[in-house]
Amino acid sequence: MKITFEGASRQVGRSQFELDTGELSLLLDSGVARSEENLPQPPSRQPDAIILSHAHLDHSGHLPAFYRGAKMPWLTTFPTPPIMGTLWPDSIKVVASRKEQPVITEKDLKAAAKHCVTLPLGEPYSFFEGTTATLYDAGHILGSAQTLIESHGKKLLYTGDYNCEQTRSHHPAKPPTKGVDALVIESTYSNRDHAPRGEVEETFIASVKAAIENGNALVPCFALGRTQEILQVLEAHGIKSDVWVDGMGQNITLTYQDFPSYVSDAKALSRAVASAQFVENHVQRKKLAEGRGNVILTTAGMLEGGPVLSYIERMNASQRGSILLTGYQVEKTNGRRLVEEKMIKYNGKTLSVGLPIEQYDFSAHTGKTKSFDYVRKIAPEKVFCVHGDPAVCEEFAENLRLEGFDAHAPKIGEQFEF
Ligand SMILES: [Zn+2]
Ligand SMILES: [Zn+2]
Incomplete structure (x- = not known):
């Protein structure tokens, strides 16, 4: 498999990762950022499917823009589409009120709605080429998921935004598997612990x-x-x-x-x-x-x-x-x-x-101690630290390397094979 980091790389915002299984091109998330460069880098080719980890706009805000003529499915959990039914139209209004260039339109939303595939947690979705995608609870917000891709003996786990603490709303995220070839992990608070x-x-x-x-x-x-x-x-x-x-x-x-x-x-x-x-x-x-x-x-x-x-x-x-x-x-x-x-x-x-x-710190993201524990439990061959400020992603990767992991804080546009 090959992965290209097209957003959320040494940055929080515009999450998008392109996965090439050899036969399929899968896109993990397609979000926006509140910065000058607000969109992910375009993928190298039209994806065969998009997998949306959760509803937050830094992961979802650009997804409908792919549906100008394209007809691939986008896969997500059951609660996410109704949340998008509130968030996407609101984001169109907010962008219009700021007199900025529209990222998505009502027409895109209608087109995207026809290709939404909802998946139960823990049940693999099979692409006909022998690749599967399975979603697992991420404990972050309603419908948030970790994504496990398995293809021809290789495994990639993308945590999305995940929370390992029990909150009033959600159970903690648990590692769904061990020994993956690649782990793409959120780094947001990998440099500090939250107060109890x-x-x-x-x-x-x-x-x-x-x-x-x-x-x-x-x-x-x-x-x-x-x-x-x-x-x-x-x-x-x-x-x-x-x-x-x-x-x-x-x-x-x-x-x-x-x-x-x-x-x-x-x-x-x-x-x-x-x-x-x-x-x-x-x-x-x-x-x-x-x-x-x-x-x-x-x-x-x-x-x-x-x-x-x-x-x-x-x-x-x-x-x-x-x-x-x-x-x-x-x-x-x-x-x-x-x-x-x-x-x-x-x-x-x-x-x-x-x-x-x-x-008050009511964060829905994993803190430092449990971020490291998570990597140790999964014991991946390669780790990619994404979705964090530049210094935070680099420090997370550096400390993981000191523990013997093959860890990276990829830059936008970087590609890795595993
Ligand atoms: Zn989020
Ligand atoms: Zn996020």
Whole structure:
């Protein structure tokens, strides 16, 4: 087999790897990046199939662009297509609102929908040439999968984004096999461990309680994964009244409920959703923002747009409540400005924010210790460290080499045979 690294190589974003089995060309993921070069390198030829590890746009955002005339299948888990039904149309709108060149169009989505093949976890899909693809739970978000490709006695495992910790939403990822010829592994947090989840939950809940004593707890969350995790954390710690969900997280939460066997505790999820309310309109949003005692989970990645900004403006005006961030904030975004400079850019103006701002690590990615354990358990012939900052990928590969592994941090365009 031959693998070419066409994205997410010494970078987080635009994941795409081209696999040549000799007879077949398979594409693993096709995502976008929030950077100048936002698309993966084009594959050397039209793929025979695309395998999508999970719904996040850095893995999926470019996939429909292949369906301008092409007719190959794209394979993924059962929960992923309904999530894409929310994320892809939203990404088209976001790109249009930024007046950027469209990456995908509604027409692409219609064409791609005709070629979607959903696979049960753990059951091989056979290509007629004697190659199989099998998906295994990755513990990262709803429907996230690791991909095992077997072809003529060779095996490649791609972890995708994976999480080896038990969370409220998902069971930990487990190595599906041992002794593969090539392991393509996520490196995002391979350089540091996360704080124990129990401790993170305790301090987060203490801050929520303090915030709602005199105002609101505003909790900006990713729509996919984080919103559902935080809902369950709140419910488990007895915060059941006046929990609100605003934005795209509403739709994704409904999709989570459609797949009880893909979450770790479907009953706990149901209880958490039942005790929350959905924000329905501007009037309600304004009333909530100006009120007290509400925990508001509003969909926001980096606080660049959407209702989160109007909540911040109103809460800032009354100087009541706190902002509790639940994810990493990328440089040069409102989220990072808020953490580092206590200000955001809003409606062309700069707004100084006087509210308490806290940040919690509810990561859905494997930390350092378990990243190394994972490689040791799988004992691959070759390891490719991808999906991480350049120095992080290099350090991961370097430390694996010290343990005797044939490890690489490939650059974009690099090709390896195994
Ligand atoms: Zn992801
Ligand atoms: Zn990713």
